[in-house]
Amino acid sequence: MTPILPAYSLMDHDIARARPLPTTGVGASLQRKEDRRFLAGEGEFVGNIKLPGMLHVAFARSAVAHGRILAVHKPAGFEDAVFTMADLEAGSPPVGPIRVLSSLPGFKPSSQWPLARDKVRQVGEPIAMCVAASRAEAEDIADAVVADIEDLPAVVDMLEARDAPPALVHEEWGDNIFLETLVEGGLKGDAFEALKRGAAVKVHRRLRTARQSMAPMEGRGVVCSWNTRLDQLEMHTAAQMPHINRAGLSETLGIDQASIRVIAPDVGGGFGYKGILLPEEICLAWLTRHIGRPVKWIEDRREQLIANTNCREHHYDITVYADARGRLLAIDCDSVIDSGAYSSYPFSACLEAAQVGSILPGPYKMEAFRCRTWSVSTNKPPILPYRGVARAGVCFAIETMVDAAARAAGVEPHEARLASLIEADEMPYDNITRKHFDSGDYPEAIRRAMQAIDLPRWRARQGAAEPDGRLIGVGHAVFCEQAAHGTSVYYGWGIPMVPGHEQCGARMTPDGRLELRIGAQSHGQSLETTLAQVANEILGIDPDHVRLVHGDTGMTPYSTGTWGSRSMVMSGGAVAEACALMVERVRDIAAHLFQVPLDQVMLAQGRVSDRAGGHSLTLAELAHVWYRQPQRLPPGVNPAGLEVIGGYKARVDTGTFSYACHAVAVAVDPGTGAVELLDYVIVEDAGTLVNPMVVDGQIYGGTAQGIGTALFEEMRYDSQGQPLASTLADYMLPGATEVPAPRIIHMETPSPYTTFGQKGMGEGGAIAPGAAIANAVNDALRPLGAELTELPMSPRRVMAAIAASRAGGVIGSPHAAKGQAA
């Protein structure tokens, strides 16, 4: 589909700033419309919803990681308040398991029963649903439920799960491997071997990233009721993909989709954690109909930490080949992803590993590439694609390896990068794994980052000892963020969700306001503001006169929802299309009213007028005539009126490529292992910025989460599969005192494929900090001969790396192979 607007011309950020800044449309730093209610505490989240007669649910959950269920005993006197899978299966139609298939060859699906049946496969797996007048009483009942479980050995470590499993998580598979993939590109066979032999630099590492718990401020929560008038389930749920939840509920409950309405009200952060069909959603949907009362379950922080999904546990056994200048020649990698106990709906257990194989080369050119991946199943919660999906781990792997190669070659790391990156004049570029880079100037981002962080200043400071004995380091990392992936990227995985065409329904109200209905969901992305800016850009309507309707399957067009940094590209494109259609409807009505030819009617700044200047109407006046005074409209006017559906799909749907270089200076305390961030610079290119302030906000938030990945966050398990953090005192999140104010520098290379040249950018901030900070820490530890190979770089790991280097110069943390240290 061709864009409706002439493609915005390429503008360098500095040039862009020389123009007057727009104040309302695309490019304006408009204040967020949604903040009025949020700052006044007037938002409505699932937790705020109270329905008459509503009961509360608590779940009895498995205390063991792996075991066979022999019996579940309901407490005496509470038989009617406790439900097990047997009850859900006895209904008509019976409730079925969550089964997420992928068409990738060799993929083994899992059956996840909403309440455990036969076996439990992780601590926290729901076993029984308990309902009472209050949550506290429901918890009392849940505490009294007794499950007889025969312990089985827990499968805890992903490498052990693959190589020497103590047990099988899903017996019918014969192993613990969801999926194995191989991605190759460039030279193969003998030619690859010859390259390896001839490479001046060869570096090999085992790298590991910790399992993390996603921690949106608001956890999950469900309130549902059965509407007898509509014969429809009405579910309020803290979700990012309501249409997908509806599809999944329909499939597992055995009721048609029109009989289900899913509403995501205000949602306090998603980050991927809310992109899933929850067992709890299925349970409550069944329960409300079974008992004929509204029911509510709000996930508490303990459930969030121990029972529900995690993310990001990767292992890389990686070798990088480079020439004597540090220029990349080839990558050879084996990567294992701990996918946990089940394949989640809709992303499946294959997504993370399949992505690793294809995105590992990042924005680099090379001659040969080989990556084998394993998604393994363990007795831990399933993983979901968290902000930055596989890329945070991939960026850590490739970028620490580029630095290691640069050190081996004796060059500055940025020189090694500049020698290997795709150049601006090569765009668009298909890389070694056939990723289609739409645009960008990666080397320039690095040059600007080096200038902004002032590399010589830190190198000079390293030359002089610090008065407090700390060690100074400086490092950086670059990455690309493929976003708004379309059909061509997703259909190959054959999972329940393939993004296609995105729609927006637009309606002008009789007083000239605009309602926009989109299927994506805004939970921090500021879509209520930025999509109003898009409408303003095209219709000239005041953004305050635009109301966004989202997060409600009863009101909005189907969409796969908000994930993969897609909303500004996809919903933004659809809103632009709908508004362009609305422009035509408005002009048609005006032409009839003014009695002038259509080509004489123009719409500017929210007014329609004829070019001769004789007539002029505001949108409100025109809408008033259309709806309230139809007698004034002559015959021949288009009867379709002021309600339209616009649809969008990018001309090339392989996704937009935002990118950034993060550069950071650190001080490492060799007496404690503490790392302090002294300066942090981000040079980011997200194409045309629809709202630069919102973009900065996304970068700040993502970077804070990335700092968590780099230094703090770690969901640890003991050898029995027991989670070692059940409160936020043990699961360490970065806070205000740990996150510096990054300096953001924008470049603006518009995507040639999107409506305004905008690129998805919601995840990027979270991708690079692990890699950039690791490179800076390793730069600081270089005089000691120590190197870290595992995230997070907790004080314990920093001290272990220093101790290991003292003990004999072994490169890397001793925990890299097993990864159980804090």
Add this chain to the structure above:
Amino acid sequence: MKAPVFDFTRALSVADAVALLADTARFTKPLAGGQSLGPMLNLRVAFPEHLIGVRQIESLRQAFIDPANGDLVLGAAVPHAQIEDGLIPDVTQGLLAHVAANIAYRAVRNRGTVGGSLAHADPAADWVNTMPLLGARMVAVGLAGEREIDARTFMTGPFTTALDEHELLVAVRVPALGKNARWGYVKFCRKPGEFAEAVGGVLIDRARGIGRLVMGATDGAPIVLEESAERVRAASSDSAVAAHWTDARLSAAIDAAGIGHDPYSAQLHLTMARRAIAVALA
């Protein structure tokens, strides 16, 4: 994360509280600021049947100087914030205020109390390490009457103290420091406001013959290294007192406390002790 059922009675006097705590039929516990007990209830790791609110007992909220010996008598229900804000008499040259200001976050400090913290006896908390450093004495009241317990023997293990389960901690007696006393108190936390992974405290008061070093956030009660009064008095300078605390001695004490098996923790404790010495001597 909702508390199990319990009864609650607000005590208005020490006698009241002690009488209520003597109930052996029900599992009864005092509730002060609720900053430790509250989370334990919500996480359902504690199941008391009857909680006795002690924050409204007037005498527990007082802090004054005992004219008899100059001790600070710090009521058990004084919140950390009040100490942080300098609203109690200072006999420790700012040490108590310094420690208070670095406990948790302000919201916790507004409610959390000295007595609650000491009775809770989390090895990683601050008052259980500060009071032994200062040579303070705990004042406890039970049915048998009042008694004093030396802070250095008060904590008997992680989350256990010398208090009898029916006793109420009513105050802490903190001896006044000499004019030339110097102290250092440092701790290592992953983030400001988190519990410490290691605490180092040093007090050198030559006039009063005190040379004391505390290493806290161990697996139990803090390690206290006490120099003899004669030796301290005989020392020509504060540095001469500190010179006794060699790495070898500190490491031996760390090993003896059973932390040595974890080299990271041992190193942290050594680092904090060294830094506390440096602060005291600075």
